Amino acid sequence: MVTVYKIRSILCYTIKVEQSSIYDVIIVGAGASGLICALECARAGKRVLVLERAPFPGRKILVSGNGRCNFTNLHAVPDCYHADPELIKAALTAFSPKDCLAYFDRLGILYVQEGNGRMFPATGKATAVTDAFKAALAETNAEVLCNTEVIRIKRGKTFLVSTKDASFQSRKLVLACGSCAYPQVSGTQKGYELAQSLGHHIITPRPALSGLCLKENFSRLSGIRFQVRLTAATTPAAQAEGEIIFTAYGINGPAALNISSQVSRALPQGNIPLFINFLPQIENTTDFLQNRLHQFAHRKPKDFFAGLLHESLANLLIDFKGLRKNKPMAEQSPAVLTSALNALEKWPATITALRPWNEAMAATGGVNVREINYNTFESNLCQGLYITGELLDVDGKSGGFNLQFAWASGITAAQHIKEQ
Numbered sequence: 231m232v233t234v235y236k237i238r239s240i241l242c243y244t245i246k247v248e249q250s251s252i253y254d255v256i257i258v259g260a261g262a263s264g265l266i267c268a269l270e271c272a273r274a275g276k277r278v279l280v281l282e283r284a285p286f287p288g289r290k291i292l293v294s295g296n297g298r299c300n301f302t303n304l305h306a307v308p309d310c311y312h313a314d315p316e317l318i319k320a321a322l323t324a325f326s327p328k329d330c331l332a333y334f335d336r337l338g339i340l341y342v343q344e345g346n347g348r349m350f351p352a353t354g355k356a357t358a359v360t361d362a363f364k365a366a367l368a369e370t371n372a373e374v375l376c377n378t379e380v381i382r383i384k385r386g387k388t389f390l391v392s393t394k395d396a397s398f399q400s401r402k403l404v405l406a407c408g409s410c411a412y413p414q415v416s417g418t419q420k421g422y423e424l425a426q427s428l429g430h431h432i433i434t435p436r437p438a439l440s441g442l443c444l445k446e447n448f449s450r451l452s453g454i455r456f457q458v459r460l461t462a463a464t465t466p467a468a469q470a471e472g473e474i475i476f477t478a479y480g481i482n483g484p485a486a487l488n489i490s491s492q493v494s495r496a497l498p499q500g501n502i503p504l505f506i507n508f509l510p511q512i513e514n515t516t517d518f519l520q521n522r523l524h525q526f527a528h529r530k531p532k533d534f535f536a537g538l539l540h541e542s543l544a545n546l547l548i549d550f551k552g553l554r555k556n557k558p559m560a561e562q563s564p565a566v567l568t569s570a571l572n573a574l575e576k577w578p579a580t581i582t583a584l585r586p587w588n589e590a591m592a593a594t595g596g597v598n599v600r601e602i603n604y605n606t607f608e609s610n611l612c613q614g615l616y617i618t619g620e621l622l623d624v625d626g627k628s629g630g631f632n633l634q635f636a637w638a639s640g641i642t643a644a645q646h647i648k649e650q
């Protein structure tokens with residue numbers, strides 16, 4: 231016979247009291263989606279137990295946005311996600327970025343807007359978010375147990391949830407375990423295993439929001455930032471415009487991160503050609519460069535590119551394409567000249583890999599979303615089970631979209647649980 235313990239906790243402090251009782255809902259994971267779900271269920275008077283394997287709640291929230299937590303994005307639309315657009319539409323309708331701001335207002339979090347709709351706590355620290363959730367949860371009867379990993383779940387009349395030391399029972403169960411990205415913080419495969427044990431199927435998780443390794447050596451540009459447009463030859467083509475930074479292995483930065491999910495899914499089929507447009511702000515590059523050639527035909531290559539390109543890029547281009555350094559542009563071989571100028575719009579490179587899991591800010595892949603109800607996040611396969619956040623096959627671009635989805639899915643699941 232299984233012994234069920236009631237564990238009273240003030241967040242991480244626990245006192246075991248033997249008692250046979252059934253929770254209304256057990257939430258596995260005190261990350262973004264688990265915390266908001268727990269708070270809403272507890273505020274509605276549900277008896278809630280949150281089990282978290284890390285020593286404290288919200289570990290990934292704390293490292294998000296470089297420790298500043300870019301907690302939502304006002305421009306969130308389905309296009310910002312790699313997921314079924316119908317699911318994202320439902321989630322953003324149920325809990326939009328504006329709803330998120332109103333919710334954070336009520337939690338007492340002051341926030342500021344930065345470029346491209348990105349929202350951050352005004353304190354400049356992610357602790358503003360985790361502390362506000364902890365304070366709000368402490369005002370409810372929710373029990374939060376840290377250092378407590380769920381290793382097994384059995385579905386009988388109730389859910390029987392086992393850790394190494396104890397077992398708990400509940401009527402509803404929320405899997406809010408997150409993805410396996412960033413294992414040094416809280417990323418784990420465990421959520422996938424638990425979902426599978428309850429009948430769900432997993433789309434192979436792959437790193438996303440991670441740097442791109444290139445075959446070519448760009449070490450001469452290492453550490454330099456460029457505004458570019460990237461086009462990767464996936465099907466359909468993955469495109470992003472914005473900043474990149476060259477590194478020892480290839481490229482990182484928002485534009486690289488924003489094509490990484492699509493690239494990650496295509497890489498098992500082989501290396502992927504990448505084209506870098508170093509002049510994305512110019513509409514017709516050919517006309518622009520031809521005009522410049524007329525204007526500065528007398529200039530040697532280095533002076534021709536002065537004011538247009540970063541010096542290191544100009545030097546690389548001159549060497550890479552074999553422009554003759556001491557000859558004016560008018561006297562360069564036409565074929566070499568054309569090839570050099572074309573390279574500015576379509577610099578060829580080859581993506582060989584993504585940076586590994588410990589550098590990936592998200593996972594693409596996860597629980598197949600076709601197996602959940604888009605309006606409630608309840609499993610279609612196992613009644614009473616809810617799956618939220620990044621454990622699902624949903625990943626967003628860089629800019630606050632992933633946390634927006636985590637909040638939206640967690641609160642939507644809570645709304646449904648509250649109605650039962």
Ligand SMILES: Cc1cc2nc3c(=O)[nH]c(=O)nc-3n(C[C@H](O)[C@H](O)[C@H](O)COP(=O)(O)OP(=O)(O)OC[C@H]3O[C@@H](n4cnc5c(N)ncnc54)[C@H](O)[C@@H]3O)c2cc1C
Nearest residue numbers: 259261262263283294295300380407408619620630632633
């Ligand atoms: C470095 C970094 C920076 C990021 N920056 C941003 C950003 O600025 N904006 C943004 O929108 N997104 C950002 N993200 C992504 C964002 O943090 C995640 O998408 C979001 O936290 C997912 O929420 P979640 O609730 O699904 O999972 P998580 O927040 O990962 O929470 C899951 C929790 O479940 C726990 N858990 C897992 N398995 C078990 C188990 N078996 N038993 C008990 N507990 C378990 C984990 O320990 C974890 O605490 C960033 C991610 C990283 C790694």
